[in-house]
Amino acid sequence: MCGVVGWVDFDRSLAGERANILAxxxxxxxxxxxxxGVWVAEHAALGHRRLAVIDLVGGAQPMTADRDGSAAAVITYSGEVYNYQELRTELAGRGHQFRTRSDTEVVLRAYLEWGDAFVERLNGMFAFGLWDIARQRLVLARDRMGVKPLYYYGTPAGVVFGSEPKAVLAHPTVPTEVDADGLRAAMTLVKTPGDSLYRGVRELRPGHLVVVDRAGRHERAYWRLPTREHTDDLDTTVGTVRELLRDIMTRQMVADVPVGTLLSGGLDSSVVTALAAAAPSERGDPVRSFAVDFVGQTENFLPEEMRDTPDGPFARAAAEFVHTDHREVMLDVATMLDPLHQTSAMMAMDGPSPMGDMMTSAYLLFGAVREGSTVALSGESADEVFGGYGWFHDPEAVASPTYPWLAWLHRSTGDANPASDLLEPDLAKLLDLPGYESDTYHAAIAEVEHLPGVDPGERRMREVFYLHLTRWVQVLLDRKDRLSMAHGLEVRVPFCDHRLVEYVYNTPWSMKTYDGKEKSLLRGAAAGLLPESVLQRKKSPYPSTQDPRYGQMLRDQANAILADRNSPVVGLLNVPRIRQLLETPLESSGFGPNRRRVELLISLNDWLRRYPIRLRLDS
Structure with a gap:
């Protein structure tokens, strides 16, 4: 797991551009x-920052591979390929010789053997730039589910790329500009594949690769969610999910550094923790599990619509049952609202977020986990794969002509994006956030493939799953990657293995809910692995503090922003409306619309203050 950057220019020599690639x-x-490490040639320059996980000594990058005694290709690579050992054996049988034990060298050799089709053989999470020295071409590739990020900016004679926008924006010719679509994306809980907040900066879409040569840039999909008939019966389906999970976890436990798990006490993270604890370990140490909680949360917990129990007791029960070395990361309000931590989380994301304390607490959690582990396994994306959220089971949300999670969240705001109320009226009209959400929703729905003659209910649920697996999960995976890697922590996501995703995606909704509960298939596959209290626990989202002091401190921060004539966000705001909002206490729930509005306001101001952004709202 690492950070990658690169620059290709066919019209000039980059031999003297070492300082820029280093920056x-x-x-x-x-x-x-x-x-x-950096590698610089006539028309290509690659840079790499390494988090050593496999082959700690031999895996340095950028890495080159020879063919017929001369350098043939060089790569800057981020991620993990979990089937690299099988690929290595196959490639060795075809005459390839290896200098290291790393999966990076396997990826290089796979390209030399199979050309661009090599990416279809990789099982893992990855993003990389590979320069073919002989053919003078760059290959950019990203894993199927988009677990690892990769951004690029097209230039007249090539491309600039990096793991995060900040790397691309550091190039001297790339402007830090945000247009209307960038602001729209910053204020919604939708991540459209290919888009970024920054004008001209593209995110390589999941399951895609881009080839850059003298003829230009050529992008193609090497994978998309397949649509096929599911013919297995229920017992076979549950058994297949169970065996897939065991195989996935065996592969993802491989590391030359300590491995831990993120354990909330929900079904997803508890299954991952149980399978990790049961998997063979070369190190012999018990798996470390980490849970985040807030001071006083368990003792003073109040049930909410989306969360009816606190996490702590369930996380401890799961850890005790599977015998992990369990650690609790306790956070208080002052720590989460420390401007240093708020800014660090925002800068890790390269932009603002309406997710509020769920961003800052995750940032702090990952920092604490990094003190005890270099790799952590997460239950992220199980809800998207198996149908765990409450809105999957809400007929009104499912039938709504928008993203189901937005239908659910916007109910309390009159079916409108709550961020609209923040904005100066003319800007709110220009951005038209509800219209933007509607347009992107219909574009996403148009991508869905259907089987002929399918029951209308099953047809709609396929659309709902497609939306979650291509739009919503990207929001969560991006949060997970950026905030964890800001601490040099690699977080693996077993439920994003494309074999599992493909299999469950094509399983009928009736089978996914065979016992009348959410995530029936996962619960059935996990039978016997966990205590019944955890196995049967109702879905509970990532935790959010209920401490009333949090809302008061948010109001204080927002009032200070409004009082400062130099606050860059004020010119974008409907100040009278916000002052009115701040006259009353904010909701204790992290899903309260007013609390979300104020958290977004603070985040927007910090972003505009810290980044040299030029707003281009005329385009």
């Missing part, structure tokens, strides 16, 4: 705290 590479230091 870009330096922005990725948090992603790769263990080593730095």
């Amino acid at each position: 870009m590479t330096g922005t990725m230091a948090l992603r790769g705290p263990d080593a730095e």
